[in-house]
Amino acid sequence: MIRTENLTKVYRMGEVEVQALRDVNLEIQDGEFIAIAGPSGSGKSTLLNMIGCLDKPTSGAVFIDDIDTGKLSENKLAEIRREKIGFIFQQFNLIHTLNALENVALPMFFAGVGRETRLKRAEELLAKVGLGDRVDHKPSELSGGEQQRMAIARALSNDPEIIIGDEPTGNVDTEAGNAIMDLLEGLNREGRTIIVVTHDAEIAARAGRTKRMRDGKVLD
Amino acid sequence: MKDAFLLVYRNMKERKTRLALTILGITVGIGAVIALMSIGYGMQESITGQLVEMVDVIMVTPGAMEFGSFGEFGSFTDRDLEAVNRIGGVKDAVAMRGTMEDVEYRGETFRVEVVGIEPRDIGAVFGETVKLEEGGDAGRGTTGRELRDNDHKTCEIGYSIAYDYFSDELGVNDRLTINGSKFRVVGILEEQGGFTDIDSQIYVTARDAVTILDNDDISVIFVRVRDIEDAEEIAAEIEERIDDNHKLDDFTSAMTMGSAIEDLESVFGILQAVLIIIGSISLIVASLVIMNTMLMSVMERTHEIGVMKAIGAKNRNILSLFLLEVGVVSAIGGVFGCIFGVIGAHAISFGMQTALDVEIAAIVKPEVLLGGVAVAMIVGVLSGLYPARKASKMSPVEAVRYE
Ligand SMILES: Nc1ncnc2c1ncn2[C@@H]1O[C@H](COP(=O)(O)OP(=O)(O)OP(=O)(O)O)[C@@H](O)[C@H]1O
Numbered sequence: 235m236i237r238t239e240n241l242t243k244v245y246r247m248g249e250v251e252v253q254a255l256r257d258v259n260l261e262i263q264d265g266e267f268i269a270i271a272g273p274s275g276s277g278k279s280t281l282l283n284m285i286g287c288l289d290k291p292t293s294g295a296v297f298i299d300d301i302d303t304g305k306l307s308e309n310k311l312a313e314i315r316r317e318k319i320g321f322i323f324q325q326f327n328l329i330h331t332l333n334a335l336e337n338v339a340l341p342m343f344f345a346g347v348g349r350e351t352r353l354k355r356a357e358e359l360l361a362k363v364g365l366g367d368r369v370d371h372k373p374s375e376l377s378g379g380e381q382q383r384m385a386i387a388r389a390l391s392n393d394p395e396i397i398i399g400d401e402p403t404g405n406v407d408t409e410a411g412n413a414i415m416d417l418l419e420g421l422n423r424e425g426r427t428i429i430v431v432t433h434d435a436e437i438a439a440r441a442g443r444t445k446r447m448r449d450g451k452v453l454d
Numbered sequence: 455m456k457d458a459f460l461l462v463y464r465n466m467k468e469r470k471t472r473l474a475l476t477i478l479g480i481t482v483g484i485g486a487v488i489a490l491m492s493i494g495y496g497m498q499e500s501i502t503g504q505l506v507e508m509v510d511v512i513m514v515t516p517g518a519m520e521f522g523s524f525g526e527f528g529s530f531t532d533r534d535l536e537a538v539n540r541i542g543g544v545k546d547a548v549a550m551r552g553t554m555e556d557v558e559y560r561g562e563t564f565r566v567e568v569v570g571i572e573p574r575d576i577g578a579v580f581g582e583t584v585k586l587e588e589g590g591d592a593g594r595g596t597t598g599r600e601l602r603d604n605d606h607k608t609c610e611i612g613y614s615i616a617y618d619y620f621s622d623e624l625g626v627n628d629r630l631t632i633n634g635s636k637f638r639v640v641g642i643l644e645e646q647g648g649f650t651d652i653d654s655q656i657y658v659t660a661r662d663a664v665t666i667l668d669n670d671d672i673s674v675i676f677v678r679v680r681d682i683e684d685a686e687e688i689a690a691e692i693e694e695r696i697d698d699n700h701k702l703d704d705f706t707s708a709m710t711m712g713s714a715i716e717d718l719e720s721v722f723g724i725l726q727a728v729l730i731i732i733g734s735i736s737l738i739v740a741s742l743v744i745m746n747t748m749l750m751s752v753m754e755r756t757h758e759i760g761v762m763k764a765i766g767a768k769n770r771n772i773l774s775l776f777l778l779e780v781g782v783v784s785a786i787g788g789v790f791g792c793i794f795g796v797i798g799a800h801a802i803s804f805g806m807q808t809a810l811d812v813e814i815a816a817i818v819k820p821e822v823l824l825g826g827v828a829v830a831m832i833v834g835v836l837s838g839l840y841p842a843r844k845a846s847k848m849s850p851v852e853a854v855r856y857e
């Protein structure tokens with residue numbers, strides 16, 4: 235279970251303070267599929283970054299399985315990102331010098347998984363997202379939809395319980411977007427918790443629950 | 455590990471030009487050090503090499519000005535030679551009577567040092583170091599021979615005398631005129647190079663020197679000792695005895711080759727240090743090049759670093775990737791540096807020989823090459839440490855946002 239408690243994030247840029255998150259209290263149950271919607275600048279990405287252990291709150295806390303992530307060392311946070319969370323970005327963020335297989339195997343490399351196991355699993359994951367025949371391709375040789383599916387395979391690499399997607403369909407056409415949502419639904423059926431940010435009402439409708447944000451707050 | 459190399463390799467492929475420049479920086483730095491050191495060793499070797507074979511030799515020269523003959527070094531007498539011979543521990547004492555004489559061959563005349571020596575003493579002085587040139591006879595194929603005791607008006611000539619001084623090359627049995635008397639060449643000495651005078655000297659028998667050239671004066675006495683351990687002591691005694699004969703203080707200087715080598719070695723120590731300082735400067739430049747490249751590389755890959763961290767890379771994963779990269783680059787630079795250094799050293803050696811006619815071999819020591827690669831890697835990793843740490847400490851969100 236993921237729980238935020240008065241989660242607040244303030245960005246300071248010189249004199250100016252931006253309240254990206256204000257006292258957010260949100261509970262996400264294991265196995266839930268939740269969509270987060272809201273206007274640009276409302277704090278959606280900031281919230282995902284906090285939940286995904288990429289950033290630390292200014293005040294308040296994020297609990298993952300009752301662990302206060304704010305109290306963990308950088309190393310422990312890296313381990314949580316590596317083992318428990320799979321991140322999918324709007325911009326795909328694949329390593330462009332590596333081919334599909336190597337990209338997918340990378341989180342396992344950081345986890346110290348043996349080479350054989352790593353490559354075998356990466357191949358299985360690519361097959362699972364429908365890229366079984368693209369293992370040797372560099373990201374630049376694939377379409378946006380294919381790249382995002384590669385990114386999903388990478389997110390699954392260490393078999394995480396939580397998948398976090400920040401507008402995962404934002405950079406692909408509707409058809410590819412639907413394919414991505416199909417994949418995410420499938421992962422949700424496997425019991426994984428899925429959290430996606432989206433502007434698209436249709437996409438949001440496919441989630442079990444939708445939360446709206448405005449001005450750094452989660453609306454009821 | 456293999457994948458770490460793969461990541462590094464892919465990155466390097468991506469940035470070929472910069473990579474090449476970095477490697478070039480290291481190559482030049484390490485190459486310069488290796489070339490300079492190899493030439494340094496070569497110089498040392500060419501000078502001390504000949505001396506090392508003569509460690510049991512003491513060279514006795516008139517070192518101070520003789521009273522009344524202003525500006526001249528003076529000379530020894532046969533009485534001095536006998537005195538030296540009587541000192542215990544002296545195996546041989548060989549007198550050389552050297553004077554500058556006019557030497558004429560086919561109409562050309564030069565002033566050359568002509569040295570009178572007892573033929574049987576030649577081996578005692580030079581040992582194995584100076585040999586006759588085999589077949590060296592202006593192409594006539596005669597090896598010639600050493601001077602003999604009962605020779606009359608014969609000479610052995612240095613390599614340069616035979617081939618460089620006169621327009622016509624000299625061969626065995628050719629005759630040249632020394633101070634008005636004809637002398638027949640019986641042998642030509644091998645080229646000595648380095649810093650000895652032998653190449654441009656002419657040797658005649660001591661008897662000819664005294665009777666024909668009227669040269670009684672002994673310009674140098676070479677002493678061979680039985681036991682090298684006693685050399686310093688014997689040298690001191692020689693100085694004392696001869697000084698007594700001449701009733702002068704500090705007239706004689708007896709130098710053991712051992713001390714000559716020591717002196718030279720300390721000179722070479724300084725020379726090496728200077729070369730190393732010059733080399734170090736190029737290493738510092740190389741190190742700045744590496745640091746600059748790595749910092750640029752970190753900057754450029756900020757986004758990638760953020761992504762890696764977001765998918766679970768720890769600080770030390772990132773740190774080791776960057777260190778591995780700089781290590782690989784430095785190792786390549788080090789190896790190229792070795793190649794470049796060896797080529798450079800030989801080029802310098804060749805250049806000195808053709809341009810300055812100084813023969814200095816490039817002596818490439820394997821430990822210098824290994825040291826070169828090691829230094830490249832140490833310098834590389836040290837210079838890469840700061841950029842790599844900077845990369846590893848980046849905040850993942852900031853880095854991912856960076857485009
Ligand atoms: N690193 C940062 N430094 C300064 N301000 C930031 C930073 N990150 C976010 N912000 C600010 O925080 C607020 C929330 O940003 P956030 O990216 O969470 O919005 P969002 O809901 O994801 O918007 P979008 O739909 O455009 O992605 C914005 O006003 C943004 O300018």
Ligand SMILES: [Mg+2]
Binds near residue numbers: 278279400
């Ligand atoms: Mg956003």
